[in-house]
Each structure stands twice: as C-alpha cells, then as structure tokens.
Amino acid sequence: MKHRLESNQESRKAGTNGLHRRTSIISRRPSLSFLPICVSSVSHLWLKTVFAWFLCALPVCAADVSYQREVWPIFKRHCLGCHTDGKAKGGLRLDDIAALKKGGKHGALFVSGKPDKSLLLKQVTGDPPEMPENEPPLTAEKVKILRDWIAQGAKIDAAPKVDRPPVVIPATYAFAPSVTSVSLSSDGKLAAVAVRSEVVLFNVDDDTPPRRLATDFDLITHVEFSPDGKRLAAAGGSPQQFGGVIFFDSAEGKRQSTRRVGNDTLFKGNFSPDGTTIALGGPGGAIHLVPVDAKAEVKSIELHSDWVMAVAYTPDGKQLVSGSRDKTTKVSSVESLKLLRSIDQSTETINAVAADALTAISAGNARTLNGFDFKLALAGAEVTGSGNGARPVNNRDQYVRAYEAQPEAVMALAMSGDRKLLAVATRAAEVRVYQTDNRQRKVTIAKAPAPVFAIALNQDGSRLLLGSKSGEVQVYEVTSSKLLKTLIPVPVAASRTAAR
Numbered sequence: 001m002k003h004r005l006e007s008n009q010e011s012r013k014a015g016t017n018g019l020h021r022r023t024s025i026i027s028r029r030p031s032l033s034f035l036p037i038c039v040s041s042v043s044h045l046w047l048k049t050v051f052a053w054f055l056c057a058l059p060v061c062a063a064d065v066s067y068q069r070e071v072w073p074i075f076k077r078h079c080l081g082c083h084t085d086g087k088a089k090g091g092l093r094l095d096d097i098a099a100l101k102k103g104g105k106h107g108a109l110f111v112s113g114k115p116d117k118s119l120l121l122k123q124v125t126g127d128p129p130e131m132p133e134n135e136p137p138l139t140a141e142k143v144k145i146l147r148d149w150i151a152q153g154a155k156i157d158a159a160p161k162v163d164r165p166p167v168v169i170p171a172t173y174a175f176a177p178s179v180t181s182v183s184l185s186s187d188g189k190l191a192a193v194a195v196r197s198e199v200v201l202f203n204v205d206d207d208t209p210p211r212r213l214a215t216d217f218d219l220i221t222h223v224e225f226s227p228d229g230k231r232l233a234a235a236g237g238s239p240q241q242f243g244g245v246i247f248f249d250s251a252e253g254k255r256q257s258t259r260r261v262g263n264d265t266l267f268k269g270n271f272s273p274d275g276t277t278i279a280l281g282g283p284g285g286a287i288h289l290v291p292v293d294a295k296a297e298v299k300s301i302e303l304h305s306d307w308v309m310a311v312a313y314t315p316d317g318k319q320l321v322s323g324s325r326d327k328t329t330k331v332s333s334v335e336s337l338k339l340l341r342s343i344d345q346s347t348e349t350i351n352a353v354a355a356d357a358l359t360a361i362s363a364g365n366a367r368t369l370n371g372f373d374f375k376l377a378l379a380g381a382e383v384t385g386s387g388n389g390a391r392p393v394n395n396r397d398q399y400v401r402a403y404e405a406q407p408e409a410v411m412a413l414a415m416s417g418d419r420k421l422l423a424v425a426t427r428a429a430e431v432r433v434y435q436t437d438n439r440q441r442k443v444t445i446a447k448a449p450a451p452v453f454a455i456a457l458n459q460d461g462s463r464l465l466l467g468s469k470s471g472e473v474q475v476y477e478v479t480s481s482k483l484l485k486t487l488i489p490v491p492v493a494a495s496r497t498a499a500r
C-alpha cells in the first residue's frame with residue numbers, strides 16, 4: 001500500500017516489519033516429518049528420485065498452507081485497501097471469513113481443490129494480473145501460497161491474526177512532535193492541538209498546564225471544535241488498520257464516543273454548520289460523513305480517485321468541497337450524497353479547501369489559491385449518476401476567483417466562523433490572512449515557524465492559531481499580528497528543548 005504518513009510511530013513501523021519477517025520465516029513446514037528420513041534411507045540415487053517424486057505426488061506432501069499465517073498476511077498487505085467492509089470493490093471483502101467464502105459480485109472466490117478454476121487465482125495471475133489493481137503483481141512465491149491453499153481445500157485454520165502493538169504515548173517526547181492539526185474555540189480562548197496520538201488542550205489567556213487527551217490512534221490528522229464549542233472531534237487512525245473519529249466533551253476532556261471508519265487513516269475534514277456531523281477525507285477517495293449520534297449510520301460519498309486530503313462544508317451545510325491527491329477540487333451534495341461537479345483540476349495535489357457563502361476555495365502544492373464561484377461553477381451542471389461521473393471542467397475561466405500566488409506549497413486553510421477571513425498556511429514562514437469579499441490580503445504574519453502544517457481562526461477572526469512541523473504552536477491577535485502565545489504543547493526532553 002502507498003499509504004504512509006509522516007509522523008507515524010516508529011514502534012509501529014518496527015512492529016509491521018517484524019510481522020513480515022516472521023511470516024516469511026515460518027512459511028511452509030513439511031507436515032510429514034519422516035519424509036527426509038525415508039528419502040535419505042534409500043541408497044540409489046535414481047531410486048531416491050523416484051521415491052521422492054512418488055511421495056510428493058501425494059496431496060499430503062505439499063506443506064499445509066495456513067490461512068492465518070500465510071494467506072491472511074497477503075490479503076492484509078496487498079488487498080485490504082480496496083476489499084473491506086467500508087470499501088468492497090467488485091462486491092468483495094477479504095477481511096471477513098464469511099464474506100471471503102461468499103465471494104464478490106461474480107460469485108465464489110475459489111473452487112476448493114481447483115486453483116485454476118478459481119477467480120482468486122485468475123485475478124492475481126495473467127499478464128499483467130488484474131489484481132492488486134494499479135499495484136505491482138504478487139510475487140511468484142505469494143501466488144504459489146494462494147494456489148496451494150486452494151489446492152488443499154482453502155481451509156481456514158484460524159481467524160486472521162490482528163496483532164497490533166498498543167499505541168504508546170510518551171510522558172516526555174525525545175523530540176517535539178510535528179503538529180498535524182489545530183482548532184480554536186469560537187471565543188478564541190481555548191486551543192486544541194493534535195500531535196501524533198494525542199490531542200492537547202490549552203488556554204490562550206493563562207498559563208494553566210495544557211491538558212493531554214490520549215487516544216489509541218497512531219495519528220490524529222484532524223482536530224476541530226464543534227460550532228457550539230461543546231464537542232471536540234479528533235480524527236485519523238492507524239495505517240492499514242482503521243480510520244476513525246473520537247468525540248470528546250471539550251469542557252471535561254472526556255471521551256464521548258469513538259467511531260471506526262474503514263481500514264486506513266482518515267484525513268482532514270469539517271464539522272457541519274449544525275454540528276451534527278463531521279465530514280472527513282478518506283484514503284480511498286471517499287468523503288465519510290460521521291454523525292455525532294453514535295447510533296446514526298456513517299454515510300460515504302465516493303468521488304475521488306485518490307486520498308481526499310481535505311473537506312469543507314458550505315455555510316448552509318448543503319454542499320461539500322473536497323480536494324484530493326488526484327489534483328481535483330470537487331463539489332458534492334450532502335442530501336443526495338452525489339458529486340455535483342469537478343470544478344477544478346490542478347497540476348499538483350490539493351492539500352486544503354474552504355468555503356465562504358459564494359465560493360469554494362482550494363489550494364495545494366501548486367502554490368495557487370483559487371476561489372470558484374459556486375453559482376457559476378454549478379450552473380447547468382445537473383446531478384450526474386455517481387462516483388467518478390465527473391464532467392470535464394469547461395467554462396472554468398468564468399467562475400475562477402483567484403487570490404494572489406502563494407510563496408510555497410499551501411498546507412492548510414482556515415476560515416473564520418463568520419467566513420469573512422481566510423488564513424493560509426504554507427511551507428514558508430509567512431502566514432497570510434485575506435478578506436474573502438475582495439480577496440485582498442489584510443494581515444501578514446512574517447516570522448511563523450515554517451513549515452506551517454496547521455492553522456485555525458476563531459468565530460470572528462480575531463485570533464489565529466498555527467502549528468508547525470517543528471512542534472511549535474503560536475497564537476496571534478489577527479488585526480495587530482501580535483504574538484499572544486508560543487509553546488510546545490507536550491513535554492520534550494530538557495536537553496532537546498534547550499538546544500532549540
């Protein structure tokens with residue numbers, strides 16, 4: 001899988017490598033332990049050969065393939081990105097034994113004892129093999145494991161082994177961890193910051209020690225206060241394991257509920273204006289709408305062909321703007337859960353999106369910051385069927401409302417709650433704040449700790465919070481661009497901080 005995230009825990013990496021190593025060492029132990037003795041006790045070479053041939057012609061000779069130890073690791077490594085509960089391409093799930101036996105939309109996955117008649121084998125062989133889609137083919141060794149497994153009756157010896165080392169949150173970090181996401185309460189007095197597996201809450205106006213909220217997610221990619229400020233959402237997950245979101249009570253810092261979504265880390269998103277749902281970008285190209293109500297179902301809109309890096313609600317809550325690693329910016333309907341239009345195609349990945357009442361805004365590695373007039377962009381674009389039924393971007397010039405070019409790749413955008421100000425975080429030290437009505441720059445913060453990975457404004461745009469790759473967090477008063485506070489939100493080993 002391609003999915004890798006920067007501040008993923010080292011411990012987890014070691015764990016995954018360990019697993020791969022283990023599975024290859026264990027591999028195929030012969031089930032007939034007397035076999036070598038029998039063979040070597042025959043003295044003539046030709047007899048030895050014939051005897052060995054004879055023995056191995058018996059079905060029992062091939063070492064029994066273990067589903068749990070050998071087959072499952074192949075599915076887990078190469079297939080689960082597209083064949084799970086949240087995302088069953090071709091109607092096929094490979095993460096569940098009952099579903100595995102049932103097969104996909106073309107029926108059974110295998111004919112027990114007949115690998116060459118089995119869809120599974122057909123899909124992973126051929127030139128080039130169909131599966132894994134758009135990825136390097138399985139090695140001959142892995143194909144053989146699948147072949148032998150089916151030949152031996154596709155037995156399920158034990159349930160898949162899901163071994164994941166627990167997420168460890170250090171009391172003190174050796175180095176300041178990068179800030180991945182930030183949020184400000186509407187009055188601008190309470191700040192939330194995501195680093196690695198934890199969320200840190202601190203007061204802007206006093207020096208009460210920050211509160212650390214631990215999670216069992218490898219990486220939190222998005223943190224956000226609900227519009228009424230009562231709730232705090234922390235979204236992310238663990239690579240190739242699960243995505244999800246945790247809702248906290250922001251006053252108490254207590255966990256209210258946790259939702260798991262899919263089997264890979266989720267990306268940035270946005271609370272709906274009514275605070276009932278959070279929309280989050282998914283690694284498979286979908287937007288996931290996760291309700292705060294733990295009993296209501298999660299809905300998804302499949303619309304991009306690659307990671308959805310960011311999602312934003314329009315102020316009326318009716319539409320979603322999304323930007324993706326597939327370089328497109330799209331608008332979709334919350335009600336119909338369908339794509340309305342691909343409004344732009346950039347030359348580079350889109351990292352951030354925002355929306356004011358009139359325009360959808362997107363930016364990314366191309367260093368351009370563009371607004372797109374909704375009314376004009378969506379005019380004449382009727383709701384298309386589904387998925388990637390994206391119509392080509394035409395009459396683009398009529399609806400683009402460009403901002404000035406940015407000094408570096410744009411990493412994040414923040415809109416004030418009243419949607420009057422837009423703050424832009426880039427890889428450069430300069431943070432710019434624009435007025436959305438005329439797209440003119442209003443404030444420049446000149447010396448932020450670059451690269452700035454995360455940014456937030458409060459309701460009336462009076463305060464700005466930013467987080468850096470360096471681990472530093474700063475709060476500014478916007479109009480005066482005065483620095484109100486600067487800190488590293490988690491404890492870091494003294495020698496390291498002194499050296500900074």
Ligand code: HEC
Nearest residue numbers: 078079081082089090092104105106107120123131132133
């Ligand atoms: C990047 C996404 C992706 C990955 C990774 C992937 N698949 Fe698929 N798979 C698909 C899609 C999309 C389809 C549906 C193709 C179609 O219907 O035209 C599919 C269909 C299938 C089908 C046919 C199901 C049916 O009944 O129609 C099989 C079998 C299958 N995949 C097996 C695998 C196996 C085994 C792996 C891992 C070695 C794998 N896939 C990895 C995307 C993927």
